[in-house]
Amino acid sequence: MFLLIMRRCFVIALIAASFAVGVYRFSTLAKFWNSRIAEKNEVVVWENRLGRVKQELPEGITHVGYLSEWDFPDRQLPPGLERNGYTTEWDLPVQYRDVGSLNEFRLTKYTLAPIIVERGSNYDWIIGNFSARPFKAWLQETIGNYQLKEIGGGIYLIHRTKP
């Protein structure tokens, strides 16, 4: 009889506990509710930042290049890592890369879709993501003449021009 009562209590307790967990989770989440929370989301921020790029690109562009500080030739790999044939951080196994910089590239692809964004400078139009370091001399050396439009937040729209 005791076993039967214990089993019945366990059944009822399990059903009640499952429900209670959901309610508790709601109470925890509701405390952090903020109607403007979406505005702080990294994707929303990036989309707002790159929104102007889409407007500036001429119609019919299907591919754009992408250059960042990871492409600088004197860029040091993270300390402690052997070269092992890696030329730039783009080549590193994913767990060694700076996730922030990698995500900025991915978010650029996401924001500009269906325009295909590919690493490299061999395109008429290039997105530059240079946050701090001077890059103009290196860019001139890499792609020749160009026109530059600053989008903001370290983002540039680069148009290769004929010499």
Next chain:
Amino acid sequence: MILIALLIYTLKLLAGFFLLHLLWDAKEPKALTIKLFLGAGLGAGLSSLLYFLWSWLTIPDRIFPFFELLVFVGLAFVFWRKGNWRGLRQHFSAPSKRTLFLGLFLLAAALICAVNFFILFRTAPHGIYDAWNIWNIGARFVYLSPNQWISAVSQNAWDHSDYPLLVTLNVADVWAMIGNNTTQAPAAFSLFFMLSLVGLLFSALWLSRDFEQGVLGAVLLLSLAELVNIGMFQYADIQLAYFFLATAALLYLYTVQSNPRFLFLAGLFAALAAWTKNEGNVFLVISIVLCFILSLRVKKNLLIFFVPGLLFPAVVILLFKSIAPANDLFVSPSQGLQQFFDLSRYQIILAQLWQKASAFGGWQVSFLLILGLYGFVIWRMPAPKPSGRVWLILAFFVLQFAAYILIYLMTPHDLYWHLDTSLNRLMFHVLPLLLFWLFTLLPSPQDVLEYREPHATYD
């Protein structure tokens, strides 16, 4: 906007339900309920397969939503005319107060889960990482460059454009119908499948055990943090878990009722798993193997019903794979084989498994421990034995999970990184199978609460 998206997905569910009812016209409430929740996967699955073929054949993408509407109206008409509704009322009786209470209780739990999902969605409207890196970016290509997107797949225009397209095409399809690539469409698709997964578990347990066991299984699943979190991610893991459960439920149903149509449907749903994520390919092979083993046990060739079910999705998957880039997991088979014999990798995997399993569910105490304890306390209760082959469901769980361990052993990626970024989700893929197996086996709350000890007097 999210309500409009949910409505469109519900129409796909209804189309799936109509089709299922034409194949299997059982009219008991539990049969109608499981058909409703199976309809979600069938409708979404067939819709995305047809969308791919449509684009493959270079028929203008903009016409596809009208074609879908036509198909829906046609199915609804045939369902109404051929549905064989005579004698429907005799299958329904007034529910008891306890049934009504438990039904409302389940609905309340589902509502709380949906609200939790909505709160989390607001923090990440585009989903996280793989959502905008793989699934939703693909949908953008499909929606924003109609009929051009197939060449974008071959050009590896987004990361992992080799990943199957069930989620991507369903999101793009709704965008095309709404005329806007709102973030609410992929969120609605996630929520739709979260609730369909719970509903499927509920209805499968209702069939294999009883209504109250279904409620218990469903409420447990709704309580898991992973259900809401992974749903919020806007990945394809919820959908994959759904198709795993659907296949196992249909194959189990065959062992109960011996209706070969369940085998056909099991084959179809197993192939839809492969159309959802690459892990589904492994599941499809496991399904074929288990169907073959079942054939040996029952001394009948069951594959002649199972294989035709998977043919149509398999053809589409092969077409897709012919244009998609290679997957990054199997780049170095020799390295993988070497790693298989590295004992330290087994140690790392087991340690991570223990850690993740202990915290799985987001309960204050280990959810899996409580589940185990519950099973231990309840299983000796006298109760009717399940009438089907329950080992089949466990076999799905064990084999799929073993396949995941094998992949971790042989992965070319850093093992810690791979485990950290995926183990929880892989565990979630097979958890509904575990719940289905456990609660099919165990006595239900009804068995426990209504049990009367022999020779006891109750006044």
